[in-house]
Amino acid sequence: MIDFINYYFIPALAIGSVYALGAVGISMIFGILRFAHFAHGDLMTVGAYGVLAALAVIPLPPLLLLPFGIALAIAAALLVDRIFYKPLRNLPTIYVVISSFGVALIFRSLLQLVWGSENQVFVSGVRPPLVLLDTFRISVLHVEAIILTAIIAVLLHYFLSRTRTGRSMRAVADDAELAAISGLDTETVVRWTWIIGATLAATAGVFAGLDTSAHPNLGWNLLLPMFAAAILGGIGKPMGAMAGGLIIGLAEELSSYNWIGDSALISPSYKTAVAFVIMVILLIFRPQGLFKGRLL
Amino acid sequence: MTALLSVRGLTAGYGGVPIIEDVALDIGKHEITVIIGPNGAGKSTLLKTIFALTNILGGTIAFEGRDITGLKTSSLVPLGISATPQSRNVFPNLTVGENLDIGTYAAPPPDKTKTREKILELFPDLRSKLKQPAGELSGGQRQMVAMGRALMSEPRLLLLDEPTAGLSPAYLERIFDLLLDIRKAGITILMVEQNAKQALQIADRGHVLVTGRNFASGTGAELLADDNVRRSFLGGGVP
Amino acid sequence: MEITGLFFYLVSILIAGGIYALLCLALNIQWGMGGLFNAGIAGFFAVGAYTSAILTSAATEKHLGGFGLPVAVGLIGAALLAGLTGWAVARICVRLKSDYLAMASIGIAEILRLVIVNESWLTNGSLGISGVPRPLDGMLQGRSADILYMGFVWLIVLLAYVLTERLRDSPWGRSLRAIRDNEISAAAAGKDIEAFRVQTFVIGCAMMGVAGGLAAHYFRFLSPSATDPLMVTFLVWVMLMAGGSGSNRGAVAGALGIWALWSVTEIFTNRLPPEWITRSSYIRMLLVGLILQIVLQKFRSGVIPEKSPPQRFRDGA
Numbered sequence: 001m002i003d004f005i006n007y008y009f010i011p012a013l014a015i016g017s018v019y020a021l022g023a024v025g026i027s028m029i030f031g032i033l034r035f036a037h038f039a040h041g042d043l044m045t046v047g048a049y050g051v052l053a054a055l056a057v058i059p060l061p062p063l064l065l066l067p068f069g070i071a072l073a074i075a076a077a078l079l080v081d082r083i084f085y086k087p088l089r090n091l092p093t094i095y096v097v098i099s100s101f102g103v104a105l106i107f108r109s110l111l112q113l114v115w116g117s118e119n120q121v122f123v124s125g126v127r128p129p130l131v132l133l134d135t136f137r138i139s140v141l142h143v144e145a146i147i148l149t150a151i152i153a154v155l156l157h158y159f160l161s162r163t164r165t166g167r168s169m170r171a172v173a174d175d176a177e178l179a180a181i182s183g184l185d186t187e188t189v190v191r192w193t194w195i196i197g198a199t200l201a202a203t204a205g206v207f208a209g210l211d212t213s214a215h216p217n218l219g220w221n222l223l224l225p226m227f228a229a230a231i232l233g234g235i236g237k238p239m240g241a242m243a244g245g246l247i248i249g250l251a252e253e254l255s256s257y258n259w260i261g262d263s264a265l266i267s268p269s270y271k272t273a274v275a276f277v278i279m280v281i282l283l284i285f286r287p288q289g290l291f292k293g294r295l296l
Numbered sequence: 297m298t299a300l301l302s303v304r305g306l307t308a309g310y311g312g313v314p315i316i317e318d319v320a321l322d323i324g325k326h327e328i329t330v331i332i333g334p335n336g337a338g339k340s341t342l343l344k345t346i347f348a349l350t351n352i353l354g355g356t357i358a359f360e361g362r363d364i365t366g367l368k369t370s371s372l373v374p375l376g377i378s379a380t381p382q383s384r385n386v387f388p389n390l391t392v393g394e395n396l397d398i399g400t401y402a403a404p405p406p407d408k409t410k411t412r413e414k415i416l417e418l419f420p421d422l423r424s425k426l427k428q429p430a431g432e433l434s435g436g437q438r439q440m441v442a443m444g445r446a447l448m449s450e451p452r453l454l455l456l457d458e459p460t461a462g463l464s465p466a467y468l469e470r471i472f473d474l475l476l477d478i479r480k481a482g483i484t485i486l487m488v489e490q491n492a493k494q495a496l497q498i499a500d501r502g503h504v505l506v507t508g509r510n511f512a513s514g515t516g517a518e519l520l521a522d523d524n525v526r527r528s529f530l531g532g533g534v535p
Numbered sequence: 536m537e538i539t540g541l542f543f544y545l546v547s548i549l550i551a552g553g554i555y556a557l558l559c560l561a562l563n564i565q566w567g568m569g570g571l572f573n574a575g576i577a578g579f580f581a582v583g584a585y586t587s588a589i590l591t592s593a594a595t596e597k598h599l600g601g602f603g604l605p606v607a608v609g610l611i612g613a614a615l616l617a618g619l620t621g622w623a624v625a626r627i628c629v630r631l632k633s634d635y636l637a638m639a640s641i642g643i644a645e646i647l648r649l650v651i652v653n654e655s656w657l658t659n660g661s662l663g664i665s666g667v668p669r670p671l672d673g674m675l676q677g678r679s680a681d682i683l684y685m686g687f688v689w690l691i692v693l694l695a696y697v698l699t700e701r702l703r704d705s706p707w708g709r710s711l712r713a714i715r716d717n718e719i720s721a722a723a724a725g726k727d728i729e730a731f732r733v734q735t736f737v738i739g740c741a742m743m744g745v746a747g748g749l750a751a752h753y754f755r756f757l758s759p760s761a762t763d764p765l766m767v768t769f770l771v772w773v774m775l776m777a778g779g780s781g782s783n784r785g786a787v788a789g790a791l792g793i794w795a796l797w798s799v800t801e802i803f804t805n806r807l808p809p810e811w812i813t814r815s816s817y818i819r820m821l822l823v824g825l826i827l828q829i830v831l832q833k834f835r836s837g838v839i840p841e842k843s844p845p846q847r848f849r850d851g852a
Contacts, residue, residue, distance in 0.1 A: 036634040084828050094572065094633050095831055098772065101574070102827035105769060109820035116814065164401060167390070171398050174387040181347070181381055182445065183373030183402025224645060227638050269653045276642035280627060283635050 008257050009250075014142035014211070016249020017149035021204035022222060023229035023241035024156065025197025031173035031236025032193045035093045038100040039080070040201060040226065041219030042107035047073035047202020048209035048218060049111050052120055062122045063144065066206055073202035076107065077194040104220065112216045119213040145207045152200065153242050160238060165192050173236040224272060225252065228279035234289030244289070248275050298361075300325045300453055300484050301346070306355035308345040314353055315341040316508040323453070324501065328475060328485045330516070332492040332529055333505035339488040340382065342505065343455050346486070347379045348372055359453065373402035378446035379455035382488075385442035388431025392422055395430045395441050399448030406450075415444045418477060436467035443474070447483070454478065456487040472498050492529055496520050504529060544798075546681045552794040553688035554749050558771045559778065559786035560695050561742035567780035567841070568708060569735035570715035571629065574637040576743055576771050578644030581651060581762035582620050583613035583744025584751040585658055588667045591752070595666075598659035606670040610691075610748045617744020618737045620647075625736035629729060644764060652759050663758025667751050688749055692787070695742055699783050702738075711735060765820065770797070773827045777834070781841025797823070 022044055029037045050072030054065040080103045088095045129137045160166035165188075172179045172189045180186060205219055229248045233240025252275055256268040266274060282289065299322035309315040316338040323329050331339045344350050346357055348369045356365045359375060367375075378399070387395050396412060405411040416423050419440040425433065430441050439459055446454055459475070460468045468491060475485060476498055489495035496502050499516035504525055512525055519525050558576060565571045587609035592601030604612075628639040651658050658664065669680065670687055702708045714721040714728050722728055751757045770793065778789020797819060804815030 036638060038637070084832075087832050091835075095835070097572070097634055097637060098776065099828060099831050101769060101772065102824045102831075105765065105820055105827075106824035109817040109824065112817040113814055113821065117817075161394075167394055167397060168401060170390060170394075171387050174389050175384055178381065178384060178387060179398075180369055181349070181379055182398050183370045183378070183449070184398070185370050185402075224638070224642050231635075231638075267653070270646075270649055273646045273649060276646060279642060280639055283631055283639060284627065287635070 004257065008253050010138050010142050010146075012250045012253030013246065014139070014145045014207070014249075015253060016246035017145045018204045018208050018211075018222065018245075019225050019229045019249050020149055020242040020245025021152065021200040021207075022219075022226040023233065023245045024238045025201050026226055027230040027233060027235060027241035028169065028173070028193050028197055028238055030230060032169060032176075032189060033085070033089075033096070034176075035096045035100070036227070037197075038097065038223065039104035039107060040197070041221070041223035042104045043073055043077055043198055043201045044205030044208065044219035044222065045111060045214070045216060046076050046107055046205070046219075047198070048205035048214045049115060049120075050202065051206050052115070052122065052209075052214055055122060062206065062210060066203060069202040069206050070199050073198040073205075074195050077198035077201075078191065080106075081190070081194055108216050108220065115216075117216050119215045120209075121213050122210050141207070141210055145211075148203070148207075149242075152203070153239070156196075156242075157239060159196075165189075169193060221272075224279070225249075225275035228275040228282070231279055231282050231287070232289055237289070240289060248278065251275070251278060298325070299323055300360060301486070302358050303346065304356050304358075306342070306345060306357065307353045308341065308350045308355075309353065310350060312351070312353070314508065315350075316345065316505070318355070319505070319508070319510055321503050321510070321513070323484060323486050325484055326479060326482060327500035328479050328487070328498060329501045329503065330492075330495045330499040331486070331488045331503050331505055332495065332519075333511065334529065336507075337505045338508040339505050340457050341508075343379070343457050343486070343488050347377065347455055370402055373449055373451075376403075376450075376452040377455065378449050378451040378453075380439075380442040380446050380457065380459065382457040382461055386430035386433070386438045386445070389429055391427050392430050392433070392441055393426040395445050396422075396426075396448050399445035403449035403451075405448065408448075411448055411450055414481075415447055418447075418474065418481075419444055436463050436470070439463065439467075439471060440474075443478075447478070451483065453484045453486065456485060458488055458490055460489065460491055468494065493520070543678050543681060546678075546685050548795060548798045550681065550685045550688050550753055551798075552791045553685070553692045554746050554753070555771065555774060555794050556692050556787045556790040557688075557695055557746040557749065558743055558767070559775050559790040560692075560699050560783060561739045561746065562771055562775050563780060563783060563786040564699055564702065564742070565735055565739035566775065567782070567786070568703060568711050568715065569732060569739075570633070571732060571736055571739075572633040572637045573640050573736070573739065574768060574772075575624075575640035575642075575644030575647075577762050577764040577767035578640075578647040579617045579621060579740040579743040580747035580750070580767050581644075581647055581759075583617040583747030584757055584762060585651065585664070585747075586616045586744065587613040587748030588664045588751040588757045589658075591668050592664055592666050597662070598655070598664060599657050601664075601666075606668060606752060609752075610745055613744040613748035614741040615744075617747065618741030621737045621740025621743075622733065624740075625733040629732040629736055641764075644768065648759065648762065648764075651762070658759075661759055663756060663761075664751075665756045667755050667757060669752045669755065684753060688753075691745065691749065695745075696783060696787065703783065707731075707734075770794075770823065773823055773830070776827060777830045779836055779840045785840070793823070793826070796826075 022040060026037055026040050047069040050069035051062050051065045054068035055062055058065060084099050084103055085096050088099055129139050160170055168184050168189050169192060171184060172186060176186065208218055208222060225248050229244035230241045232247060233244030252271045255266040255274045256271060257265060301323040303319060303321050306319045307314050307317045319342060331342060333339050341350060345352060348367060352365060356363060358364065359377060364372065364375065387398065396415065400408055421437055422440055422444060430438060433441065460471050463471065472494060479485060496516040496519050502514060502516050502519040503510065504512040512519065562573065562576060565573045589598065589600040590602050590604045590612045591606055591609035593603050594601055624643050628636055631639060652660060669684055671683060711731055714731055718728060750761065754761065774789040774793045775786055777793055779785030800819050800822060804818055805812065807815060
């Protein structure tokens with residue numbers, strides 16, 4: 001039981017938090033801009049490398065340098081939206097989808113150009129785990145990730161339900177045409193969607209990079225579980241995406257626990273497949289997700 | 297009479313294909329103007345064109361003497377025009393309160409609480425449903441939310457696209473009564489309506505549109521009395 | 536570069552270009568004609584490559600087989616198994632709307648990759664399969680063998696081209712385009728949309744499998760890195776978009792054009808200072824990403840746009 005909590009449950013919540021943060025952006029972009037943003041994983045990587053770059057100049061704990069990663073990710077997101085996505089906005093969505101594949105590649109190759117494709121470690125050395133009651137040994141990073149994600153969830157909920165920009169975003173996600181008739185400025189809403197999506201993506205990217213190391217494929221490898229989380233939560237439902245991220249994280253990690261007998265239920269090398277199977281089952285039987293999101 | 301809104305030689309459509317051609321009309325201040333005509337006559341297109349949701353191919357639109365041709369929707373709302381579409385007229389996942397609030401974003405009224413109070417007096421049904429998602433309401437209640445949202449910016453001109461579409465006869469009368477109340481509050485109304493007969497009864501002025509062009513116009517009573525109009529568009533019969 | 540060197544360089548470009556042309560034709564059936572967004576090309580390519588490699592390589596302890604069968608059998612096996620995989624995928628996913636289908640197909644490619652990397656008994660994992668033979672091996676020696684193989688590849692491309700052209704002009708192809716352009720009216724006309732889509736997907740996947748097999752035989756060695764989604768899935772999409780989706784000639788032209796560009800930039804990047812050479816592939820990837828954006832914005836219908844085939848079949852099936 002203790003092992004279960006130490007080695008499966010807490011890490012599952014931590015990876016689930018990473019998925020949750022990434023999935024919020026995917027879900028909002030899906031809801032407001034109506035397309036699957038395939039460069040979202042690489043946007044996370046951009047954020048992680050932004051912190052890495054700041055770390056080279058300012059020797060502070062990486063999490064304190066998060067604003068640099070966020071700034072880089074926001075700038076990157078707004079720039080590609082302006083140059084690449086916006087001109088395709090009024091065409092069938094598939095063009096923007098294809099374009100986002102290209103943007104994923106552009107992000108990745110730029111990072112590789114500057115940093116190469118080797119693994120980059122944020123902090124060398126091992127941080128001792130947090131020991132509670134002599135039994136629970138929990139990674140400090142995992143605790144940080146879980147707490148920060150919980151705080152972000154509360155803030156996001158407040159933002160979406162109470163502020164003018166948040167409500168406008170939900171309105172556009174609900175019915176873009178009616179939002180235009182109501183005189184809402186869709187472009188402002190789009191801009192905020194990217195700002196929030198990029199902020200959370202960068203945060204997720206830094207956590208993922210800190211957990212192991214940063215490398216150019218960091219975010220791309222997380223894209224599928226994040227899509228699964230966004231669909232699970234219901235497209236256009238950011239809070240649903242958060243819940244979806246946690247569920248996918250739990251499902252992935254717990255699938256390799258030795259539930260029956262001594263060996264893992266599913267070999268850990270097939271973890272990614274778990275998220276994928278959940279996603280396909282959902283797409284077929286319940287495409288609106290658990291929380292009644294929109295259908296594309 | 298100075299017209300609040302005057303349209304001259306308006307030709308517009310989707311893409312380059314005109315749906316309405318050379319349409320002219322004047323909307324008097326504090327009046328209810330109704331546009332009637334057969335299906336496909338371009339009634340909704342006319343309304344959408346005034347609200348900058350189609351491509352204008354020719355002609356001018358002036359509001360309070362100011363040329364507003366070619367302005368974007370988001371700049372029309374601050375000038376004092378708002379509109380409700382025919383279907384999908386509320387944000388279903390937002391609460392009724394939030395729906396109303398959205399109406400103030402493009403053109404904030406001087407005193408939001410007071411405006412909201414006025415609107416809730418106009419539509420008392422909504423008061424108990426403020427925290428409910430608008431998607432859960434009945435068709436008639438949704439229409440009230442839609443009108444409420446449009447009125448939150450305290451417009452001087454309200455454009456309504458078939459406000460009674462799909463409503464039961466009982467609700468239909470309520471909506472028409474509400475329109476009279478809205479006019480009493482000093483708001484000019486331009487509406488497209490399928491229930492032509494009832495609409496003309498409350499209207500100050502009516503315009504008949506056929507195949508995208510002006511066909512006839514007059515006061516509500518004149519059009520109701522006109523044999524030609526009655527036979528063609530009001531379901532025939534002697535009054 | 537001396538003349539013979541240049542010549543063999545051209546041969547190598549044409550071999551790889553031919554394999555890409557085959558992939559583009561296959562994607563053109565799925566996307567250009569059927570409107571199916573397959574973002575997992577690398578997966579079906581890999582299935583074909585491993586099938587053909589295992590069937591044709593000599594017996595070994597390291598992985599399943601090899602069975603030492605003729606290359607033709609290997610390629611047929613590649614088509615069958617890739618087509619079968621495609622059929623299983625299509626049965627589940629073909630109903631999904633384009634964005635969702637893209638996600639699902641990426642996921643399938645990812646799972647196939649996991650299987651290839653992890654199941655060493657089958658594929659020898661990351662160490663790969665060596666000694667994959669070429670057709671008519673030993674008839675020509677050294678570099679001349681490449682010329683022979685080039686002919687073989689282009690013979691198959693030609694076959695595939697004729698096949699896809701036939702398909703496009705056939706009543707079947709017409710129905711397919713009708714479905715792509717207006718699903719509702721096609722359904723109203725009594726077409727079994729799902730069956731058409733499954734068929735489209737399977738045919739495309741089988742061709743992708745053959746392309747995978749051809750690549751394995753060309754390199755005589757196969758490891759998971761040969762089925763990199765960037766080099767397979769992504770580049771093929773760029774090629775088809777640039778060439779003109781819907782047009783088979785466009786698909787071939789796009790494959791050759793982009794591959795030539797890719798290869799020529801290699802000559803250029805090899806002249807960079809040494810510290811940049813290691814990064815040259817990133818520069819090329821960046822370039823491809825940018826080309827795609829330009830194509831999407833300025834040349835959406837591609838170099839050779841789709842034309843409706845002549846109205847030979849008047850009843851249109």
